[in-house]
Amino acid sequence: MSAQPLSVAVLWHMHQPDYTDAVLGRPRMPWVRLHALLSYYDMVRYVQEQPGARAVFNVVPSLLRQLEAAAAGVPDDHLLLARAAPADLDAADRARIVRNFFAFHHARRFAEFPRLRELWELRGEGVEVPAGRAERFTDRDLLDLQVLFHLAWCGRTLREEPLVARLFARGSDYTAEDKAALLACQHAFLQRVLPAYREAAARGSVEISCTPLNHPILPLLCDTEAAHEALPQLPLPSARFRYPGDAWYHVKTALDETERVLGVRPRGMWPAEGSISETALRVLQTEGVRWAATDQGVLARSLARGGQAAEARRHFQAWRWGGDDAPALFFRDTGLSDALGFRYQSWRAADAVADLLVHLRAIRAETAATAADDGAGCVVPIILDGENPWEFYEHNGRDFLQAMYRAVAEAPDLRWTTFDEHLAAGGRVAELGRVCAGSWIRADFTTWVGHAEKNRGWEYLSRVRDRFQERLAAAGALRRIRLAGGLEVEAPDPAVIGPGCAGPLAAAMTAMANAESSDWFWWYGDDNPTDYAREFDTTFRRHLQQALDLAGAEADPGLEIPVLLAGGQA
Numbered sequence: 001m002s003a004q005p006l007s008v009a010v011l012w013h014m015h016q017p018d019y020t021d022a023v024l025g026r027p028r029m030p031w032v033r034l035h036a037l038l039s040y041y042d043m044v045r046y047v048q049e050q051p052g053a054r055a056v057f058n059v060v061p062s063l064l065r066q067l068e069a070a071a072a073g074v075p076d077d078h079l080l081l082a083r084a085a086p087a088d089l090d091a092a093d094r095a096r097i098v099r100n101f102f103a104f105h106h107a108r109r110f111a112e113f114p115r116l117r118e119l120w121e122l123r124g125e126g127v128e129v130p131a132g133r134a135e136r137f138t139d140r141d142l143l144d145l146q147v148l149f150h151l152a153w154c155g156r157t158l159r160e161e162p163l164v165a166r167l168f169a170r171g172s173d174y175t176a177e178d179k180a181a182l183l184a185c186q187h188a189f190l191q192r193v194l195p196a197y198r199e200a201a202a203r204g205s206v207e208i209s210c211t212p213l214n215h216p217i218l219p220l221l222c223d224t225e226a227a228h229e230a231l232p233q234l235p236l237p238s239a240r241f242r243y244p245g246d247a248w249y250h251v252k253t254a255l256d257e258t259e260r261v262l263g264v265r266p267r268g269m270w271p272a273e274g275s276i277s278e279t280a281l282r283v284l285q286t287e288g289v290r291w292a293a294t295d296q297g298v299l300a301r302s303l304a305r306g307g308q309a310a311e312a313r314r315h316f317q318a319w320r321w322g323g324d325d326a327p328a329l330f331f332r333d334t335g336l337s338d339a340l341g342f343r344y345q346s347w348r349a350a351d352a353v354a355d356l357l358v359h360l361r362a363i364r365a366e367t368a369a370t371a372a373d374d375g376a377g378c379v380v381p382i383i384l385d386g387e388n389p390w391e392f393y394e395h396n397g398r399d400f401l402q403a404m405y406r407a408v409a410e411a412p413d414l415r416w417t418t419f420d421e422h423l424a425a426g427g428r429v430a431e432l433g434r435v436c437a438g439s440w441i442r443a444d445f446t447t448w449v450g451h452a453e454k455n456r457g458w459e460y461l462s463r464v465r466d467r468f469q470e471r472l473a474a475a476g477a478l479r480r481i482r483l484a485g486g487l488e489v490e491a492p493d494p495a496v497i498g499p500g501c502a503g504p505l506a507a508a509m510t511a512m513a514n515a516e517s518s519d520w521f522w523w524y525g526d527d528n529p530t531d532y533a534r535e536f537d538t539t540f541r542r543h544l545q546q547a548l549d550l551a552g553a554e555a556d557p558g559l560e561i562p563v564l565l566a567g568g569q570a
Contacts, residue, residue, distance in 0.1 A: 004376040006364035007417040007427070008408055009330070011056040011293065012043060012386025013270055015215055017519040018062040019076070019539065020069070022511045022546045028539060029532075030078035032066040034153045035387045037186055038396065040067075041193050042155045043386055044200050046401045052409035053205065054416035057197065057386065058270040060211045061257035062517070064194070065499070068261065071191045082150060082183065085176060086142035095134040097142055098123055101149040103531075105391040109152045115172040116148050140173075147174040150182055156398045158189050194261060201264045207418035209268040210258040212250035213499075216516040217448050219277035219437045221247040224458060226277045226437040230301060230444035237449070237458040243465060245491030246516060247283045248481050253494050255287060260500075267420050268292065270383065272518050273447070274332070274440035281435060284327050285484035291318070291328040291419050293383055297443030298436065299331040306433025314430075316367055316378040318423065321432040322484065328429050330419055332383035332440065335359070341384040345392040349399035353407050360414055377428030379417065383440075448518055451525035457540065457563045461515060464544045464556060468512055471551040472497075475505055508550035515543035524563060537564045 016035065019027040027033075047055045070076075075083070081097050089097070102120055110117040119141060124133050137145070147167065154164055163185050167178060200206040212218060219226040222244040227234050251269070259265040267290040271280060274294035284292055296315040303310040315331035336359060344352035360380060367378045390397035408414045423429070441447050448454060472478050472492060479493040492498075497509040520540035523530050530536065541559045548556060 005411070005413050005415040006360060006367070007379040007415055007422055008360060009054075009056060009379050009381050009417050009419055009422060011058055011209070011270060011332075011381070011383040011419070013058045013211070013384065014040065014043075014063060014386050015060040015211065015272075016063050016066065017517045017539075018066060018214060018510075018514045020066065020514075021542065022507050022514075022550065026074050027066060027069070027076040029535065030076045032063060033070045033076060033079065033190065036067060036070060036190055036193050037150075037153050037158055038155045039387050039390050041189070041196055042157050042396070042398070043401075044196050044206060045157060046398070046405060047205055048196075048200055048203075050402070050405040050409055052416060053405040054207075054418050054421070055205075056207045056209055056268070056418050057200075058209045058211060059197075059258060059262070060213075060215050060272075061254050061261075061499070062214045062514070064257060064261045067190070067194055071187075071194065073187065079183070082146045082179070086139035086146075089142070091134070094137065094142060095129055097145060098134040098137055099129045101145050104149070104152045108391065108394075112168075113148050113152065113171055115144055116152065119145050119148075143176065143179065144172055144174055147179050147182060148172075150186065154186075156396055158186070161185055161189075198263050201262055207268070207420050208258065208262055208264050208266055209270060209419075210254050210266045211270055211272050212247070213254040213257065214250060214513045214517045215272040215519065216247070216250050216513075217273060217275045217439070217445065217518045217521075218247045218250070218271050218280035218283065219275050220445060220449060220458075221250070221516060222277060222279040222283070224449060226279070227445040227449050229277070229305075229437040231446065231450070234444075234446065234450045235452075235455065237455040237462065239459045239462040241458055241462045241465070243469075244279055244283065244483070244487070245478075245481060245489040246465075246513075247280060248286065248483070248489060249492045249494060249498075250513065250516070251283050251287050251289070253498050255289075256494070257499050269327075274298070274383070275438070275445065275518075276329075276435060277437035278321065278435045279483075279487070280437075281322055281327060281329075282483045282485045282487065285322055285325060286481070288325075289327045291330060291423060293330040293332060293381060293419070294438070295383075295440035295443060296331040296334050297440070298438040299329075301436035301438055301443050302432055302434055305436040308433055313363075313366060313370075316363065316380060318379070318427055318429045319432045320429050321435045326484070328419075328423055329432070330379070330381045330383075332381045336380065336382050337384045340382060341389050344400060345389065349394070349403050352400055353403045356404065357407055357411065357414070360408075364413060377426065379419075379422045379427055381419075447527060448521035451527070453524040453526075453563060454521050457521055457524050460541070460544060460559065460563060463558070464515070464548060465512065467553050467556075468508070468547055468551060471505070471508070471553055477505060477509075504550045504552070508547045511543045511547040511550060515540060515547060533564060534562070537562050 019029040318328040
């Protein structure tokens with residue numbers, strides 16, 4: 001067996017869609033702020049604390065923009081409700097607090113705060129507040145709920161603050177002064193998040209990669225027909241969406257925005273949901289992206305499409321399609337990535353890490369025995385959501401993450417790396433004959449298209465985008481781009497209407513790009529139920545209408561009809 005340790009690269013994907021109302025200039029939903037309090041800072045801290053640890057942090061520029069706004073003090077709707085004195089709230093706002101301030105992992109938070117369980121029992125089960133229940137909450141109840149909700153979203157670092165620790169210990173009977181002090185403490189903490197990522201990137205312990213600007217499914221922006229590569233019989237929207245220039249816009253501006261905010265220009269990308277196609281890869285190639293990542297299921301389909309042997313374990317090396325200057329492709333190990341994201345949540349940290357090391361050492365033995373270079377050019381890509389799993393773990397994932405980083409860093413037969421480091425060290429890159437368009441979920445696009453409700457959402461988007469194109473053309477806000485491979489496309493011009501540009505048409509482009517996010521289509525249909533389906537639907541349609549309004553186009557009355565209802569879902 002080779003004396004070379006096995007390289008392990010973990011990528012944490014950090015993402016929230018843009019909840020900012022283009023007219024109000026503030027977010028309508030709180031998830032960026034809350035996840036920043038809970039995990040964004042802690043995640044980079046754990047890497048920094050362990051000598052020899054490495055990680056890739058993949059960020060979405062729509063998230064970075066909102067983190068900047070939160071650090072600058074721009075409030076979301078939930079924060080405005082939290083700041084208000086209960087006695088000053090009308091019945092509608094009291095009901096909003098009672099409805100929305102229980103959005104956390106109930107089992108773990110109720111165990112920490114018996115008062116929260118008491119308030120939940122007063123509220124009653126269900127998404128909507130049962131009739132008359134909000135009126136049961138006294139001003140004291142609401143004040144406790146305002147404080148406890150924000151304590152529930154404190155991560156491990158924030159809990160070390162003396163003020164937060166005192167409020168945790170008290171558990172109830174909070175004062176207005178307690179609430180004001182907690183919210184001020186949290187705002188100060190938010191201001192530490194982005195500098196922590198800049199510092200870690202400058203030190204080299206983390207690699208910063210990014211996702212296209214607003215987390216769109218690039219292959220579907222290029223052409224919704226791409227969904228037929230994996231599933232030829234899949235029902236598609238009646239209006240074909242085909243704007244590869246928008247895909248280029250999201251990629252170009254993502255690289256620019258990430259460099260502006262974090263001080264480094266990403267060399268790699270996790271395209272939204274690991275979604276790739278040949279056209280999408282040409283877009284990345286055009287902008288000099290060095291590597292991209294997706295799932296091993298996409299590799300299997302691609303090998304089959306190109307007539308190459310689809311042997312197991314071929315995803316422990318990089319691949320390339322499109323020539324020497326095309327991005328190297330890394331394919332996530334589905335089993336290990338899903339173990340961290342889901343399976344290990346209920347395990348003891350030591351047992352989970354021991355199980356992970358067993359699997360890694362089995363991979364090392366196998367690659368050393370079968371690879372021509374004894375496995376020295378191999379890498380194990382572990383890629384997953386970096387923000388949502390941790391509230392399901394004991395201590396918000398702290399024990400597991402610290403033990404995992406330490407175990408691999410100290411193991412003589414394993415080592416942490418990043419994807420850029422791996423390529424720079426001469427990691428093996430094989431050639432792909434073809435790429436089959438797909439994502440990390442089942443290697444297809446059914447999470448975002450194919451269901452009647454999802455398709456209706458694309459029809460709304462296509463209708464508005466066609467009208468928006470007319471406004472861009474009339475304003476001279478389009479430019480011709482020649483993609484790698486020779487395809488010429490018309491694209492929104494970032495120099496005229498990109499992030500940071502002023503004027504109503506630039507604001508309209510922001511709204512349009514927000515509407516192209518994958519998130520709205522994720523929540524449509526019946527595969528990802530959420531308590532906030534109506535809010536997401538409203539936000540999607542609001543982005544579309546604001547794109548038209550700000551561009552000076554006529555209103556579209558059809559946007560008043562919820563996609564949820566149009567698709568037959570309540």
